[in-house]
C-alpha cells in the first residue's frame with residue numbers, strides 16, 4: 374500500500390533535494406530577508422559539511438565521504454554577507470583535476486575499477502568536512518581521522534595542514550569535536566584505534582598554542598566521535614562495537630562499514646583526569662550508541678552528570694543501498710539521556726530526558742562543563758519515531774518545559790548554534806542560528822530564532838540565492854572577517 378505523505382511531516386523527495394552537490398562558490402550580501410536581523414547580532418557563523426555528493430557524476434556512497442565546504446555568514450549592523458569555499462585538500466585538488474573518484478571513503482565510497490582497485494588500498498582522503506572553528510587567530514577545518522586544514526578567515530583560501538608548531542605529528546588525528554572550556558582553553562582529542570586504543574588529549578591556550586598533551590591507553594577498540602569536559606575530567610564513551618577490518622582490506626566495503634554493534638556488551642564511560650588530583654575512572658552502563666554529547670558537569674567530588682544523545686543501536690551503513698533512499702521509520706531515534714555517575718560507588722543511573730528524536734545539541738558557551746539549564750537541538754517534527762530533522766527544540770532542564778519551532782513540511786534544519794546576546798545575564802538570552810533547506814525553492818535559509826521566545830517564530834529568515842547541502846557542524850565567533 375502506498376503511504377500517503379500526509380502521514381509524515383515530509384516527503385523523501387523533498388528531503389533528497391538537500392543532498393544535491395553545490396559546485397559553485399559565492400560571495401554576496403544577502404538582500405532577500407524576511408523580518409529583521411537584530412543589530413546586536415555581530416559576528417561570524419562558520420559552517421562546514423560535505424559540499425559535493427558526487428565527483429563529476431560519480432555518486433558517493435555516503436554523504437560523510439563528501440569534500441568539505443566551508444560557509445561563512447557575517448552579521449554586521451543589521452546586514453548579512455554570505456561566502457563559501459571548498460577546502461582545497463590534496464585529495465579534492467587531485468580528484469577535481471582527474472574528474473573522477475581517486476580515493477576510498479571511510480563510509481564506503483570506492484574508486485572505480487571494482488574491488489581489485491580498492492583491495493589493500495588504505496589511502497584515505499582527508500576531506501576536512503566535519504567542523505570549522507576559529508581559535509588562536511586560526512580558522513581550522515576539522516575531520517576526525519587526520520590533521521586540521523587551516524583557512525584564511527578573510528578569503529576562505531586553504532593555507533595547508535596545521536600542526537600547531539610541531540605539537541601535532543604528521544598523520545596524527547585531531548577530532549572534529551573540540552570543547553571550548555570557558556576558562557579560556559580549547560580541549561580536543563585524537564584517537565589511534567586498534568586492539569587497544571590510544572586517546573591523546575590536547576589543551577590549547579587563547580593564542581592557539583598547545584600547552585598540554587597527554588595520552589591514555591584504553592583496552593579494546595574505540596569509535597569515539599565526540600567527548601565531554603568538566604574542570605577535572607575529559608570524558609569518553611566507549612560504544613560497544615566490534616571492528617573487523619578484513620572486508621575493508623579486501624576492498625569490499627569502507628572502514629565505517631566494518632563496525633558491528635554488540636548489544637550484550639556494556640557501554641564504558643572513561644573519565645581521564647585533567648588535573649593530578651584525581652585518577653582515571655571507568656564506569657559501565659547499558660549498551661547504546663552515541664555520536665554526540667550535550668554537556669557534563671561535576672556535583673561536588675562524588676558525582677558527574679552527563680547528557681547525551683543515545684541510539685538503541687548503531688545504524689549500519691548498508692553498502693548496496695543508496696543513502697538517498699533512507700528508510701527513517703526503520704531507524705532507531707536519537708534521544709536525550711542523562712547519566713548520573715556516582716564516582717564513589719562506581720555506579721551509573723541512566724534517565725531518559727526526552728523521547729523526541731534529535732541530533733546536534735547546542736548550549737550557552739559559558740556553561741560548557743558546568744551546570745546549565747537550557748539546551749537547543751535539531752529535532753523531528755513528530756514527537757515519536759525517527760525522521761529527518763525539521764524542527765529546533767529548546768529544553769528547560771530545570772522546569773521540564775519544551776519549546777519547538779518547526780520548518781515542516783518542506784523545511785529541513787541543520788545544527789542549531791546558540792549565540793548569547795552581548796552583556797546578557799540570563800542563560801537563554803540570545804539567538805539560535807541554523808541553516809534550513811527549503812525544498813519548495815531548492816535553496817537554503819539562514820534562520821535566526823529568539824532563544825527566549827521560540828513561539829514567535831524566526832526573528833529573521835535570510836534567503837540565500839542557492840541551496841547548501843546538509844551540513845555537519847560549525848561555530849560562531851564575535852570576530853568579523855568581511856570588509857564593510
Ligand code: FE2
Pocket residue numbers: 550598599664665845846
Ligand atoms: Fe559530530
